[in-house]
Every structure is written in structure tokens, then in C-alpha cells.
Amino acid sequence: MSEGFSAQHPPLRIPAGPRDRGPDPRTLRTRAAVAEAARTLFLRNGYQGTGVDEIAALAQVSKRSIYNNFGDKESLFTELVLGFTGTAGQFAEQLVAGLTEAEDLPQELHALGRRHLATVARPEVLRLRRLIILEASRFPALADEYYRRAPGRVIAALTEAFALLHVRGALRAPNPRRAAEHFSYLVLGSTLDTFLFAPEGELPGPEELDTIADDGVSAFLAAYRA
Amino acid sequence: MSEGFSAQHPPLRIPAGPRDRGPDPRTLRTRAAVAEAARTLFLRNGYQGTGVDEIAALAQVSKRSIYNNFGDKESLFTELVLGFTGTAGQFAEQLVAGLTEAEDLPQELHALGRRHLATVARPEVLRLRRLIILEASRFPALADEYYRRAPGRVIAALTEAFALLHVRGALRAPNPRRAAEHFSYLVLGSTLDTFLFAPEGELPGPEELDTIADDGVSAFLAAYRA
DNA sequence: TATCTCTTGCACCGATGAGTGCACTATCTT
DNA sequence: AAGATAGTGCACTCATCGGTGCAAGAGATA
Numbered sequence: 001m002s003e004g005f006s007a008q009h010p011p012l013r014i015p016a017g018p019r020d021r022g023p024d025p026r027t028l029r030t031r032a033a034v035a036e037a038a039r040t041l042f043l044r045n046g047y048q049g050t051g052v053d054e055i056a057a058l059a060q061v062s063k064r065s066i067y068n069n070f071g072d073k074e075s076l077f078t079e080l081v082l083g084f085t086g087t088a089g090q091f092a093e094q095l096v097a098g099l100t101e102a103e104d105l106p107q108e109l110h111a112l113g114r115r116h117l118a119t120v121a122r123p124e125v126l127r128l129r130r131l132i133i134l135e136a137s138r139f140p141a142l143a144d145e146y147y148r149r150a151p152g153r154v155i156a157a158l159t160e161a162f163a164l165l166h167v168r169g170a171l172r173a174p175n176p177r178r179a180a181e182h183f184s185y186l187v188l189g190s191t192l193d194t195f196l197f198a199p200e201g202e203l204p205g206p207e208e209l210d211t212i213a214d215d216g217v218s219a220f221l222a223a224y225r226a
Numbered sequence: 227m228s229e230g231f232s233a234q235h236p237p238l239r240i241p242a243g244p245r246d247r248g249p250d251p252r253t254l255r256t257r258a259a260v261a262e263a264a265r266t267l268f269l270r271n272g273y274q275g276t277g278v279d280e281i282a283a284l285a286q287v288s289k290r291s292i293y294n295n296f297g298d299k300e301s302l303f304t305e306l307v308l309g310f311t312g313t314a315g316q317f318a319e320q321l322v323a324g325l326t327e328a329e330d331l332p333q334e335l336h337a338l339g340r341r342h343l344a345t346v347a348r349p350e351v352l353r354l355r356r357l358i359i360l361e362a363s364r365f366p367a368l369a370d371e372y373y374r375r376a377p378g379r380v381i382a383a384l385t386e387a388f389a390l391l392h393v394r395g396a397l398r399a400p401n402p403r404r405a406a407e408h409f410s411y412l413v414l415g416s417t418l419d420t421f422l423f424a425p426e427g428e429l430p431g432p433e434e435l436d437t438i439a440d441d442g443v444s445a446f447l448a449a450y451r452a
Numbered sequence: 453t454a455t456c457t458c459t460t461g462c463a464c465c466g467a468t469g470a471g472t473g474c475a476c477t478a479t480c481t482t
Numbered sequence: 483a484a485g486a487t488a489g490t491g492c493a494c495t496c497a498t499c500g501g502t503g504c505a506a507g508a509g510a511t512a
Binding site: 024025026051052053063064067072073 | 468469470471472473478479480481
């Protein structure tokens with residue numbers, strides 16, 4: 001497969017013993033170990049760069065068990081990445097929550113910017129993002145899903161908030177969607193970009209990140225404050 | 227090799243016949259055909275995704291000739307990509323030229339933004355950028371070189387210009403480097419990003435691109451105008 | 453024409469890596 | 483304790499792919 005990740009192998013074997021008593025503990029243990037190992041290796045070396053034998057070795061599990069539990073390498077990959085993606089997308093709403101009720105909008109936006117950058121500028125997140133970009137040709141649907149759930153969701157939430165703030169006159173954002181994009185790229189742009197080209201390079205420290213975020217938000221405010 | 231692209235195979239066989247009369251026309255023809263084919267395939271399918279036999283077939287050249295002319299696959303790749311990179315970086319200075327002498331700075335910046343986005347938002351450029359990101363782990367030095375020569379050079383040129391404009395009071399950019407980054411990401415951010423996740427997707431049309439650029443530049447001006 | 457050089461075609465090597473078959477063992481469940 | 487179910491180890495298949503060897507032919511040069 002290469003055009004989707006619907007279930008043709010059991011995506012998760014919840015059906016258990018003959019009379020439901022929960023899944024076999026052995027299965028659980030195996031799946032968990034494989035997932036953990038695969039996660040590490042895929043994130044570090046990509047899809048092509050990771051061998052099934054390698055995963056088996058790191059998980060201390062037989063190669064056969066991997067195939068028994070996950071079908072094949074592609075299924076394993078998509079299942080894992082979708083899992084990460086799910087959790088990655090969850091913070092979106094929460095991130096923007098409260099923005100429209102803020103008394104001090106600038107201050108709230110600065111806090112938001114810092115939170116946002118701090119959340120995104122972590123090795124695991126950046127690696128996931130990079131991994132998905134790397135495999136976007138092989139797994140276009142996956143890339144799409146990720147984009148919708150993670151960065152897309154943040155943009156959407158920001159767009160909504162900015163639209164409201166515009167109506168209220170707290171912000172001058174006649175094109176709230178564009179404003180949301182501007183906000184995102186002002187805050188995240190350079191950090192994300194740099195990492196793509198130098199995945200082994202060091203990330204800016206926390207203070208540096210805060211400065212970057214602050215500068216981005218300040219520029220945004222200067223441009224969009226009513 | 228994996229840590230550089232210095233010559234250990236003749237990077238270009240300029241030395242010719244016993245008493246210089248220019249290189250053998252056969253060699254030239256072969257090299258050109260291979261370069262053209264490799265360019266197409268690498269850009270479309272990446273390094274891993276492109277087989278040497280495939281290149282030979284497309285170039286209508288024997289596999290052996292590829293090895294005779296380029297040494298090995300890695301050399302072929304780096305030689306090509308460095309070539310593109312060179313030309314990609316040339317427009318940087320030219321792009322920013324004249325900015326500091328502009329009478330109408332906003333207008334000049336808008337023109338610059340449009341040119342910049344139009345230059346970057348072409349399939350070949352985006353594909354090259356993507357290719358380099360894809361292979362940044364395998365060829366870190368290459369990624370570095372590209373970054374320095376292309377986006378880095380634009381940022382550097384903008385930084386210089388903004389610094390001058392700040393001193394003159396035409397712009398309020400106490401941190402010109404940051405301002406340059408903001409300018410770049412405001413104008414290019416969303417387009418570049420979208421393409422990374424959907425390399426097969428359609429690009430915005432020229433008018434749409436101009437709108438994006440204009441919005442970015444307007445935001446920049448609102449934030450940084452003195 | 454004679455010679456030198458590059459290209460060709462094709463078989464071949466060696467490594468890697470996904471996925472399978474199978475007999476055996478370990479662990480649950482009843 | 484007995485039978486089902488899952489995991490193990492290992493050898494093995496098959497395909498892909500980078501790279502090589504070589505003898506013969508085509509083209510360039512003198």
C-alpha cells in the first residue's frame with residue numbers, strides 16, 4: 001500500500017480470548033517493546049534507514065513476532081506515526097485556549113508564543129516532523145493527516161481566535177487566516193527551518209527560544225495591533 | 227565519503243588530449259546526458275529512490291560510462307547538487323540590490339517580496355530544497371553548503387540592507403538579522419512549508435503568490451516601518 | 453590508415469533487506 | 483494438567499542495487 005492506512009491488517013487486536021478477558025499479556029508486551037524500539041529507530045534513521053531486524057534486535061523480540069503483530073513494515077510505520085500524530089495534535093486547542101478572554105492581549109500572546117515554540121522546538125517533535133517530510137512521497141496520506149492534525153490545527157485555532165478578536169476590535173486582522181500564518185511563521189519559522197537542514201545541530205537553549213518567540217510576537221503585535 | 231565533497235575523483239576532466247585540444251567530445255556528450263538524466267531523477271525521486279541503472283537508461287548511456295565519468299553514485303550526486311546550488315545562490319545579491327537606494331522603500335520592498343517568492347516558488351527550486359533536506363543526514367556538508375549559499379545568503383544580504391536602513395532611520399530594525407528572518411518567513415513561510423508536506427500538490431498561481439507576498443511585506447512594514 | 457581512447461553490453465559479484473516456513477519452547481487460559 | 487496461543491531462532495528465498503571485469507566496437511586524432 002502506498003495510498004492510505006486503512007485497516008487491512010488488524011490495526012489493533014482488541015478482540016481477545018474466546019470470552020473477552022483482555023488481550024494476551026504476551027501480545028501486549030511484544031507490541032509495546034516493538035513500538036518503543038521502532039519509534040526510536042524510525043525517528044532517528046527514517047523509514048528506509050531502519051531495518052526490521054534492527055527493530056527486532058533493539059526490542060529484544062524475534063523478527064517473526066513483529067510480522068505476526070504488525071503485518072509488515074509499512075503498517076508498523078503508519079500505525080506508529082499516526083499514534084504520535086494524534087498526541088501531537090492534541091495540544092493545539094489547549095494552546096490557544098483562553099486567548100479570546102485575555103485581559104492583556106499582548107501579554108497573553110507573548111505567553112502563547114513562548115509555549116508554542118517551546119512545545120515545537122523539542123527534538124522528538126522536530127524529528128517527527130522531519131520524518132514525515134522525509135516520507136511524504138512514500139506516504140502522502142500520512143503527511144496530509146499529520147499536517148491537518150498538528151500545524152493545521154494550530155493555524156485553524158489561531159484563525160478562529162483572531163477572527164473574533166478582529167470583530168471585537170482588539171486586533172486588526174481582516175484576514176485572520178493570514179494573520180495566523182504570520183504569527184506561526186514569525187515565531188517558529190527560523191527554528192523549524194534550521195533544524196531541517198541541520199538535524200544534528202544543536203537547538204537554541206530555552207532563553208534563546210524565549211527571545212526568538214518574543215521577537216516574533218512583538219513583530220506580530222506591531223503589525224496587527226488595532 | 228560522507229563528510230565532504232572534495233575531489234578525489236577528477237571533479238571535471240578538463241585535461242584533454244596529449245596536447246590540449248579540448249576534452250573528447252564523446253566524454254562531453256556522455257557527461258551532459260548523464261547529468262541531465264540524473265538531475266531529473268534525483269529531483270523527482272531522491273537519492274535512494276534513484277538507481278544508477280535507471281539513470282543510465284534515461285540518459286541512453288551504459289552504466290559503465292557513468293562510473294567511468296563520475297566515479298560513484300555519491301560523487302555524481304554531490305557534483306550535481308553543488309552545481310544547482312551554485313546557480314541557486316547567485317540571485318541573492320541581485321535580489322536585494324538597490325534596496326538601500328530606493329526612494330519609495332515600501333514599494334521597493336513589495337517588489338522585492340514578489341520577486342523573492344516568485345523565484346523560490348518554482349517546482350525546480352522547491353524540489354532542490356526538498357531533496358537537500360531529504361538527504362541532509364547522508365550529506366550534511368552538502369546541506370550546509372546549500373543553506374549558506376541560498377537562503378543564508380539572502381538573509382545575510384537583507385540583514386546588511388536593513389542595518390543600513392535602520393541607521394538611516396528608514397526602518398526601525400535594531401536587530402536587523404531578526405528583521406531579515408521575519409521578512410523571509412513572512413513572505414515565504416507558508417509556501418515552503420506546504421510544499422514540504424505535499425510535494426505533489428499544486429502551487430498557488432502567480433496572482434495568488436503575489437497576494438501572499440504582498441500580505442507578508444505589508445505585515446513586515448507595519449511592524450518595522452520607522 | 454593506424455592508433456589511442458572512450459563507450460558499450462552483459463554477465464557477474466556481494467551486500468542488504470523484506471518477508472516466510474517450521475519446528476520448538478514458553479506462557480496463558482480453562 | 484491439558485490444550486490453545488504466542489513467541490523464538492534460524493535458515494532460507496527473492497529482489498534490489500551499487501559496483502566491477504572484459505572483450506569488442508565506435509569514434510576521435512594524427
